[in-house]
Amino acid sequence: MNTTEVDAPRVGQRPWLALAATVVGAIMVGLDGTAVTIAAPYVARDVHATLPELEFIANAYLIALAVGLLPAGRVADRIGRRTTFMIGVLGFGFSSVGIAFSGSVTALIVFRAIQGLAGALLQPAALALLRTAFDGKRLPLALGVWSGVNALAIGLGPVLAGVIVEYLDWPAIFLINLPIGIIAAVSALFAVQESHARDATVFSSLRTLLTHRTVLVTGAVIALSSFGIFGLLFMLTLYLQNVLGLSPIVAGLWILGPTATVVFSALIGGALGERFGPRWPMSAGLLFVGCGIFGVAGAGQPAGYWQLVLPALGVGIGTGLCVVPATNALLAAAGERLTGIASAVQQAGSQFGGLLGIALLGTVLSSTVAGAVPAGTTGVDDIAQGMVPHGVSADVAHTAFTSGMNIALIAAAGITVLGALGTALLARR
Template identity: 45%
Template structure:
């Protein structure tokens, strides 16, 4: 196996499957934490007395810190070692998760979630860079699909696991579960994953954005997560505060969306490998928009089966669109900038998520308060002395508006996806490998 001469590898793994397993576990930990926090949000609010803005900050502090730290983390990973940075992120993520279980105030949760975001910034770009170095171009799409499927599986498990943990042990257990996953990922990475780093000069984001299709892929990722994060944030409030479901039931209600994402992510990778990312991205965004519009019809009596068609369409489109967008970024970037490209993908993810929660939160507040001018209705709660029916109508009016706005944003993504170059990306020509120097200075032959 040969790689571009612009990147160094130390101690090649003979089986890239081990790298895929290790980085998938790391991604699963982050994915599990993300959707688990969504389910735990209402309980955190009750326990700490957090307002809607407080809950938003607990969520977005992580996303903002991660977004700000991703590019520095990507550069460090490319220059000093992707495996080393990945391990640092995994260990730090697990350790901070344990500290979060000891927090009792909104301020402490916001600070610790920001620290967790910095650890996630070290973990995620290094993970995708390790995949880029482990698999040749003709197998990268499928590897990304499997990685995406594993992340989606953790997202699917998140609501169920979180519901059980919150109901039985409190919201703190949602974070404590990260510790054993981090430990297993650390051991597996130390035992099986090869170190790699760039042998090039200074790496610049502007240079990366000039690579074919990379900027378009970043825009598509932002638009995808804008809608997805915003919808899930308010859908959880609907299920627990309007419908009155317990955390386990709320997790089960979300299961169709997340399970279909699990199944469609590898499908998205296979479609990108067969046709290139352009067509999967376009049709994936169209499906997501249709699913979003289906959620505008929710009312206080909407059952699981009533929402099933919209859930299935949304999940199918999401898995296909997200993997296609990722492939546009990762496949179109130079090999030497793999860590930076992975950081760009994650920055787009987090900025899209933050924008979705904040902007759709403004839409929710504006529309719901037109019906009943009280902050409580934006969380699906009934203000003291208010009519429950009117309070729920206010929330549902706001929710329908957020879903409609999300659908319009996703359609804009389909229009942007038309600009993706058709066909599969042409891989960089492989050159003679560089002699690599390990972190301890010992030179090793590449295999």
């Protein structure tokens, strides 16, 4: 007879230490995810990287992270969630040291890919640890704190990187990960007992999970929320620095508000999901995201601080409202036996949604800019980044970029609002 063995949750025994350990891991991954964008010019200077090589250095991490998430979830279920988390945070720390001391493009790409795989190990294992440490009533609160801090770390990444690069150098961004990883690993060791899932029918159960309506809908909601906020941040970063001429630190402070808002709205989303079920908080959250993106698109050019930040706050509020109820519903649908896989689905949805948002909005932006400038204009690729190439007036370049950005954001807003309708497929509880 096929049997399933799952270690019982260690409810009530150091759950807050477990939350602290997973939050530290989330901070480490979140900061590195956005901090590298500020450090990129300095990295290119030191290793003499071309622009395609620099893009490969950045994408090696994202691709390895996204591709490794689902296998990592299965690894967590098999060898243990706590063990997988500890391997992930320590691997992330040591690979970061390798990045800091890399002297060539090849070494940077290799260590960035290893870092992405380590991040893939620790993220689904972190959610599984929370499921093990907290009972059902307190789990939404823990998920809210974890999601909110993760979003805050992403928002703070460019600001902290700007300060570190200005006063130290870019390797310091990565060197701080090793002591942080050691702290997270030791905390996890004492916070929660090991948990596994051993099942001879796991692959058929996995197929059932991935075709479960709740899993499909909640995974799509998580992907759509990341699609909106990552696409928006990508556009705003170009607009603030290349069009408005803000420094990296100041631009990071501008987008800190929308990302910090996720911290508070995530707590509200968890409470609303517990009270009313996941469907309506997810739907309302996606509507907030879509309307906020549409508001940014209508801000005009040039847009002042409040013209951009007020609608962008709606995007942050909506993201927090929908992600925590969606994550809780996904974990509940999976059950304890497949918590690691379900956690990986959540993280994969977030990563692929963000990558799709950047890719799709970037494509719309580039194609719109190409059609907005006069035929034969040189430096169209530069204009698509908000820069002014030689021989083109700043007014023409910036008007073309802003037009492309607005059309891309309107498309993203429409897709997100349509996604809110899809939550009607989810049961109330």
